Amino acid sequence: SQKIEQNSEALNIQEGKTATLTCNYTNYSPAYLQWYRQDPGRGPVFLLLIRENEKEKRKERLKVTFDTTLKQSLFHITASQPADSATYLCALEWIVDTGRRALTFGSGTRLQVQP
């Protein structure tokens, strides 16, 4: 069966360090992989999208890598700040059938940046 795995344990790091979150998947052939931020009681907010033929994508302090051989994506936040504390979700967008795509989410990893 298809599965997306994110580390369910919270990640605690010091301010200024680089946070690295992992997303592993099985039995998917994703078209895109996306990362979202979710704060408590809020809907997810889109951060980055990376296509299957891209290895790396950057946006300001964020970097995403996508290894379709390992079936893994890494999400990095450099120079982390307490305001980066949130739950980060990875999501795979994949083709269900002609003209229809589905977005499946991992359970998310909570990041806590200590001042």
Place this chain on the structure above:
Amino acid sequence: GAVVSQHPSRVICKSGTSVKIECRSLDFQATTMFWYRQFPKQSLMLMATSNEGSKATYEQGVEKDKFLINHASLTLSTLTVTSAHPEDSSFYICSAPRDLGYQETQYFGPGTRLLVL
């Protein structure tokens, strides 16, 4: 600013009543919207795809007669939880895809917290 809104943000109802949740895309049209449910500390689970002008597509295990979806216009989809029970208590979130030209991005609403007593 928000590009997808939901109303209400929070609702408490008695068991057996029906609850309607609205999802609106602001400043763009969405022929498709998605409805998700999220239980505490769990992933977002896709419930159904709302299609403007046609019937919604439900995911396996989601009862279409219990979760009624109406895509009334290109900017509005509604989810009605009929005869709600305590186990329906959850966080309901909608999303709408928006084509930005270089990529299609999903915009999520702020969510609706439903508590059924």
